[in-house]
Amino acid sequence: MLIVLAGFPIYWMYDTAITPRDQLFTGQPLIPDVTRTPQIFDVFTSGVPLLQWLANSSIVAFCTTFLSLLLAVLAGYGLSRYRFHGRGVVGFILFATQMLPEALLIVPLYALFAGLGLLNGLVGLVLADTAFVMPVAVWIVKSAMDSIPYEIEEAARVDGCPRFVILLRIMLPLSAPSIAAAAVIMFFDAWNEYLFASTFIQDRDKWTASVGLSSFIGEFITPLSTVFSAAIVFTIPAIVFFLLVQRHIVSGLTAGSVKG
Amino acid sequence: MTTAAPTSRIRRRNAAAAIAPYLFVGAAAIYLLFFMVVPMARGLWFSFTDATLLNPDGGQFVGGKNYGDLLTSGAFYSSLLTTLLYTAGTVIGSLLFGTVAAVALSERIRGRAVFRALLTIPWAVPSVAAVLVFIWIFNVESGVANRATKALGIGAQGWLLDPKLGLLSVTLVSVWKVFPFVMLVVLAALQGVPGELREAARVDGADRLNVFRTVTLPHIVPTLRIVALLMTIWSIRRFEVIYLLTGGGPIDTTNTIVISVYREAFQNSQLGQAAAIGMLGLCLSMVVTVVYFLSDRSDARKDAR
Numbered sequence: 173m174l175i176v177l178a179g180f181p182i183y184w185m186y187d188t189a190i191t192p193r194d195q196l197f198t199g200q201p202l203i204p205d206v207t208r209t210p211q212i213f214d215v216f217t218s219g220v221p222l223l224q225w226l227a228n229s230s231i232v233a234f235c236t237t238f239l240s241l242l243l244a245v246l247a248g249y250g251l252s253r254y255r256f257h258g259r260g261v262v263g264f265i266l267f268a269t270q271m272l273p274e275a276l277l278i279v280p281l282y283a284l285f286a287g288l289g290l291l292n293g294l295v296g297l298v299l300a301d302t303a304f305v306m307p308v309a310v311w312i313v314k315s316a317m318d319s320i321p322y323e324i325e326e327a328a329r330v331d332g333c334p335r336f337v338i339l340l341r342i343m344l345p346l347s348a349p350s351i352a353a354a355a356v357i358m359f360f361d362a363w364n365e366y367l368f369a370s371t372f373i374q375d376r377d378k379w380t381a382s383v384g385l386s387s388f389i390g391e392f393i394t395p396l397s398t399v400f401s402a403a404i405v406f407t408i409p410a411i412v413f414f415l416l417v418q419r420h421i422v423s424g425l426t427a428g429s430v431k432g
Numbered sequence: 433m434t435t436a437a438p439t440s441r442i443r444r445r446n447a448a449a450a451i452a453p454y455l456f457v458g459a460a461a462i463y464l465l466f467f468m469v470v471p472m473a474r475g476l477w478f479s480f481t482d483a484t485l486l487n488p489d490g491g492q493f494v495g496g497k498n499y500g501d502l503l504t505s506g507a508f509y510s511s512l513l514t515t516l517l518y519t520a521g522t523v524i525g526s527l528l529f530g531t532v533a534a535v536a537l538s539e540r541i542r543g544r545a546v547f548r549a550l551l552t553i554p555w556a557v558p559s560v561a562a563v564l565v566f567i568w569i570f571n572v573e574s575g576v577a578n579r580a581t582k583a584l585g586i587g588a589q590g591w592l593l594d595p596k597l598g599l600l601s602v603t604l605v606s607v608w609k610v611f612p613f614v615m616l617v618v619l620a621a622l623q624g625v626p627g628e629l630r631e632a633a634r635v636d637g638a639d640r641l642n643v644f645r646t647v648t649l650p651h652i653v654p655t656l657r658i659v660a661l662l663m664t665i666w667s668i669r670r671f672e673v674i675y676l677l678t679g680g681g682p683i684d685t686t687n688t689i690v691i692s693v694y695r696e697a698f699q700n701s702q703l704g705q706a707a708a709i710g711m712l713g714l715c716l717s718m719v720v721t722v723v724y725f726l727s728d729r730s731d732a733r734k735d736a737r
Contacts, residue, residue, distance in 0.1 A: 174533050178551050178608070184576060185565045197574045243460040250456025262457055265464060270662070271717035272468065273669035275693040276710030279478065279703055280471035283488045303467035310460060335452060364558035366672045371698070382560040386676060389567060396568065403561040414556035415549050418616065 185407070189400035196396055215401035220394065222402050224377055225384040228294060229363050229406075232380055235298040236362035237355050240306040244354065248313030249339050253325070269307040274367045282371065292374050300372070301362040308361075309354045316350030317343055353420035360410045381406045478707035485701035498708035507684075507692075508709065515688040515716070518603055518674075519667040525607035526663055527656065530614025535644065537615070538622045548619070555612035563676040566605050567592070592678055598685045602674050609673060610666070614659050621655035622648065661724045665717045689713035 290296035483491025570591035680687035697706035
């Protein structure tokens with residue numbers, strides 16, 4: 173029962189994408205003609221600049237993930253392995269970011285990027301997205317590193333290995349699954365992000381896919397099959413990657429949440 | 433307070449150890465300072481001015497006027513009430529469905545991995561794509577939701593258009609979107625429940641529900657509490673799903689605090705007023721968090737006794 177409820181909207185996306193237009197308004201079939209499935213790919217030749225939008229989303233998502241992970245691995249290691257003044261403050265700020273609504277920060281960020289000349293470009297988007305997703309990554313990386321026994325590191329330190337090399341050669345490989353999970357979360361947060369993208373970017377050819385898709389809401393010119401084909405193409409990568417790493421997402425998140 | 437032993441022979445090494453953590457954490461901290469703390473402070477300043485969207489920094493200081501206006505306006509309180517109703521509905525709904533799904537999945541059933549994957553999907557679906565399909569599902573003339581209600585004899589409903597149903601529909605979509613998160617976290621917590629305990633209870637003649645109530649539930653309560661906190665503060669700040677589904681309508685019935693911040697800033701261009709609404713909304717999240725940590729601490733004390 174739950175599975176039907178959970179899966180139905182996705183199924184319906186598919187059903188709508190491949191059902192001929194005239195049937196949609198006269199009783200959409202509950203089971204579509206599956207032989208029409210390849211029609212989903214017609215979306216690429218339908219005049220909607222979907223490829224361009226997906227490329228923009230990918231660029232933003234890749235850069236956001238890279239920048240977030242770089243910062244998060246360093247910070248996660250620092251928070252996990254040192255006790256220092258201000259550690260509590262950093263921890264508090266990390267948690268507090270979870271309370272900040274994007275809608276509140278968007279105006280100051282808009283003003284900031286206007287001053288830096290970063291509006292209407294993907295760079296500003298990467299910077300804003302990173303601010304929102306990086307704290308979660310720090311949290312996941314820190315709890316992954318917390319679970320690695322200190323003795324492993326100590327052995328290397330006794331041998332005179334510098335901290336940075338330890339982080340690179342020992343800690344990173346050992347926490348790789350959690351870092352991969354964090355990367356997937358970061359990537360698709362940025363991939364899906366709508367508010368900043370819709371506010372910062374005006375030019376249609378610089379839109380990310382989420383903004384492009386949202387432009388179909390409330391307009392009635394683009395055929396529904398095109399709209400939902402685009403939605404499917406946009407959704408599939410997210411589903412595939414989440415399923416691949418879901419086990420590690422859970423262990424990363426719970427390690428963090430159980431400890432508070 | 434470094435962990436470096438005071439007996440370290442080389443002082444220089446000690447100094448290096450003292451600044452090392454700041455080097456590691458520093459980059460992320462500076463980043464957050466620049467892109468979150470400073471903008472936040474700027475937002476706080478806006479809330480005491482009459483700044484407008486066209487000229488954010490040209491606002492005059494107006495003291496607590498924005499806050500005074502809000503606290504004496506009915507619109508703010510109805511938006512606050514909407515936020516509370518939406519949050520309560522989403523938190524309760526997602527915890528309920530998430531926990532039920534997790535308990536069901538923790539049974540040894542065939543095809544468990546497939547079921548778990550299917551149930552995780554809504555969480556992975558991008559909000560914009562989910563909203564597109566739900567708008568179509570809720571379509572008054574041709575939507576499948578109304579086909580179902582007509583078949584059940586309830587008749588067609590204006591899911592997103594009827595002021596009585598708008599908030600309910602938005603809450604339903606939100607629960608659908610976030611319950612898998614609860615499910616995955618609770619499922620992980622359930623794996624920590626010792627099987628022998630459940631066995632023992634079952635041998636003692638407890639039925640399934642009793643076993644769940646007396647053995648399983650106490651084990652997952654700490655997890656449920658932190659998940660409830662996260663769900664609450666995430667619901668208070670949720671924007672995309674609500675804004676794209678209804679834009680705050682019908683007749684402002686889904687106009688949560690976060691939506692009204694956005695509309696005040698970008699439709700009415702009243703930045704000062706918008707920032708003040710946002711700050712009050714943030715206070716709401718902080719109150720929830722403080723209450724959570726206080727009750728957590730008093731519980732811990734009770735346990736310690």
